[in-house]
Amino acid sequence: MANNNVKFHGLLQRPYEPMFLPKSGGQVYFDLPNNYFTDRYRPLGQTLQNRFGSNVQTRIPLPNIAAPDISFAQSIPRRGGFSTFNEMHRRVAGQLIELFLNQSDPDNLCAVAAYCRDRVNGPMFQYALSVALQHRQDTANVPIPSFLEMFPDRFIDPAVFPQMQEEGRVVSQGDRMAIDIPMNYTASERELEQRMAYWREDIGVNLHHWHWHLVYPATGPDRVVRKDRRGELFYYMHRQIVARYNTERFANQLPRVLTFAHLREQIQEAYFPKIIRSSNNRTFPGRGRNQTLNDLNRVEDQVIVSISDMETWTGRIFEAIDNGFANAANGTRMPLDNQTGIDVLGNMIENSTLTVNVNYYGRLHNEGHNMLGYIHDPDNSFLEGFGVMADNTTAMRDPVFYRWHQHIDDIFERHKRRFKPYNRDELSNSDIEIESISAQLNRAGTKSNILLTFWQRSQVDLGTGLDFGPDGNAFATFTHIQHAPFTYRIKVKNDSNINKRGTVRIFIAPVTNESGQNIPFREQRRLMIELDNFAVNMNPGENNIVRRSDQSSVTIPYERTFRNVAASNIPSNDQFRFCNCGWPSHMLLPKGTPQGAMYDLFVMISNYNDDVVNQGFDENAPCNDSHSYCGLRDMLYPDARNMGFPFDRTVASSISSLKDFMRPYKNMATTPVQIRFTNTVISRV
Numbered sequence: 001m002a003n004n005n006v007k008f009h010g011l012l013q014r015p016y017e018p019m020f021l022p023k024s025g026g027q028v029y030f031d032l033p034n035n036y037f038t039d040r041y042r043p044l045g046q047t048l049q050n051r052f053g054s055n056v057q058t059r060i061p062l063p064n065i066a067a068p069d070i071s072f073a074q075s076i077p078r079r080g081g082f083s084t085f086n087e088m089h090r091r092v093a094g095q096l097i098e099l100f101l102n103q104s105d106p107d108n109l110c111a112v113a114a115y116c117r118d119r120v121n122g123p124m125f126q127y128a129l130s131v132a133l134q135h136r137q138d139t140a141n142v143p144i145p146s147f148l149e150m151f152p153d154r155f156i157d158p159a160v161f162p163q164m165q166e167e168g169r170v171v172s173q174g175d176r177m178a179i180d181i182p183m184n185y186t187a188s189e190r191e192l193e194q195r196m197a198y199w200r201e202d203i204g205v206n207l208h209h210w211h212w213h214l215v216y217p218a219t220g221p222d223r224v225v226r227k228d229r230r231g232e233l234f235y236y237m238h239r240q241i242v243a244r245y246n247t248e249r250f251a252n253q254l255p256r257v258l259t260f261a262h263l264r265e266q267i268q269e270a271y272f273p274k275i276i277r278s279s280n281n282r283t284f285p286g287r288g289r290n291q292t293l294n295d296l297n298r299v300e301d302q303v304i305v306s307i308s309d310m311e312t313w314t315g316r317i318f319e320a321i322d323n324g325f326a327n328a329a330n331g332t333r334m335p336l337d338n339q340t341g342i343d344v345l346g347n348m349i350e351n352s353t354l355t356v357n358v359n360y361y362g363r364l365h366n367e368g369h370n371m372l373g374y375i376h377d378p379d380n381s382f383l384e385g386f387g388v389m390a391d392n393t394t395a396m397r398d399p400v401f402y403r404w405h406q407h408i409d410d411i412f413e414r415h416k417r418r419f420k421p422y423n424r425d426e427l428s429n430s431d432i433e434i435e436s437i438s439a440q441l442n443r444a445g446t447k448s449n450i451l452l453t454f455w456q457r458s459q460v461d462l463g464t465g466l467d468f469g470p471d472g473n474a475f476a477t478f479t480h481i482q483h484a485p486f487t488y489r490i491k492v493k494n495d496s497n498i499n500k501r502g503t504v505r506i507f508i509a510p511v512t513n514e515s516g517q518n519i520p521f522r523e524q525r526r527l528m529i530e531l532d533n534f535a536v537n538m539n540p541g542e543n544n545i546v547r548r549s550d551q552s553s554v555t556i557p558y559e560r561t562f563r564n565v566a567a568s569n570i571p572s573n574d575q576f577r578f579c580n581c582g583w584p585s586h587m588l589l590p591k592g593t594p595q596g597a598m599y600d601l602f603v604m605i606s607n608y609n610d611d612v613v614n615q616g617f618d619e620n621a622p623c624n625d626s627h628s629y630c631g632l633r634d635m636l637y638p639d640a641r642n643m644g645f646p647f648d649r650t651v652a653s654s655i656s657s658l659k660d661f662m663r664p665y666k667n668m669a670t671t672p673v674q675i676r677f678t679n680t681v682i683s684r685v
Helices: 004-012 040-053 071-075 088-103 105-119 120-136 159-171 194-202 205-215 232-253 308-325 340-350 364-373 399-416 521-527 556-561 658-660
Strands: 028-031 058-061 294-296 303-305 325-327 331-333 432-441 450-461 476-485 486-494 500-510 529-538 540-548 597-607 668-682
Touching: 004 028, 004 058, 004 105, 004 120, 004 668, 071 088, 088 105, 105 120, 105 540, 120 205, 194 232, 194 399, 194 476, 205 476, 205 556, 232 340, 232 500, 232 521, 232 529, 294 364, 303 364, 308 325, 308 340, 308 364, 308 399, 308 500, 325 340, 331 658, 340 364, 340 399, 432 450, 432 597, 432 668, 450 556, 486 500, 486 529, 486 597, 500 521, 500 540, 521 658, 529 540, 658 668
Parallel strands: 028 058, 450 668
Antiparallel strands: 294 303, 325 331, 432 486, 450 476, 486 540, 500 529, 500 597, 597 668
């Protein structure tokens, strides 16, 4: 009998192929009662079963259930777009998640999902079932295919699909060649922003954004949305993305992004994504240069919002920040203090269903994505769907994503500026002195503090995402940035006569901007990129801490970013809910430059008594390795400090450099690190 992994993987793949077609490369077949067939195929049910149900290894019989009422879900066209930024779409998806969560056991869930699958919007079905599987206790170990596996059209040049179809139809499975996905296919080198295309259009980066929002949905049953420090994680994860992006821009001789705070100004950046929706073979619309926002009046999509609405919401959010409290819907004042204020603000700005007062503070972040995503057709005159900015699987491809999130981060910074700089008690760690730090490549004879990046060519199997495509594998190769593995070496002295425990916090930040000018600390502070965060025991006297780059608390390995669930050999007890959530490991470091770009590597060992959360936490347990961005499954966030500590607050005006900041504290250290980029392509072994 098929296990849950086999059943739900069959349900999640090739979403626009009817349920009666074999799944998993032709090896899995669902035996459908007659009422599961849609009206189009019900008269042909037995004929179709006989035609497609033979010669399969695994047959999955489904019970004859009473048809659930899914009329609410059919308000979204089956082959139309689905966006979690669309309030109506989120609400409908939340109802579908609730339906899936309420099933008594995995067998009933499988049956109900199989009935729904051919009747509702494909991406919405994938989203709702994935969220439900992750949040049910009896299916929490079911591996969720990545969105690349389910919808490869969102991530790669559609020109490769005809080649893959031909290869799959003509060549037997064992002899098929991989089709190469070209780099930088969306614009020429005349477009300066194209220097960042390798970063914005990186498959792993976009998968991270999708999976984070899958783990932290904004709408749905309360038990799905309400997670520890959810709003603060929204703030911090996106702050880190903006910091990484700006740092990468400097390495490519581009200035940091201009905040998109004035919604009536022209958007100079153009973007033509050149990707399609497999549901209807229509392209994601592009955006020309110097376009401006207009009020959205897309009645058919229930997306109706004005620029004035956005400005009003922004003003009210500013008012709440400046007053130090938000006005909740029940009339109470919700304090925006240091302890929980950033969490309240994050849920309010996004907005999630945890917002304190949606009618007053609005839907600023989400509607900003919608306004930018529909800029080409704000009133639906031309029946054009949304652009990449209105879809969380594709939004990070667009340069304006970073301008919008720079604005969102500036709002959070307004809140952070209300608090006094950290004092000596908060930053110091008595008896702990960092004597030296270094980072060294994992190769004998290499110099310390010189790190390397290069291009790497990798391969991924897209076969399960090609609707009506050939059975079996369909390989594609793609090129992405990569770094050579390295190791941190930290020499620490514990001057006390007892063992002490601390938290090692490792950050990296650019020293100069695109023009080679030194970056003032007030700006560098917001460009601090978290590389790692881990607890350490320190014996009295000298201690040597050694930590590999692949142990980062921020990233997940290549195999989990791009794994093919059907082919993966992953233990059944892995905590898959968080396994795919994390920054891709190949993007851990900035790219650097051929000449070698200089960065400040910063290490702090904070007082564990101020860091500890009262719960058991093992960073070596399955899927706990990317907790900095993704938290922990069914647990508290494993660090009691503010996310981004010690750089989340402003500093005294007398501090003009990182060295000034750390001078009073022996538990901090910094060293210059050079990152050299080699313009060569190395194939993944």
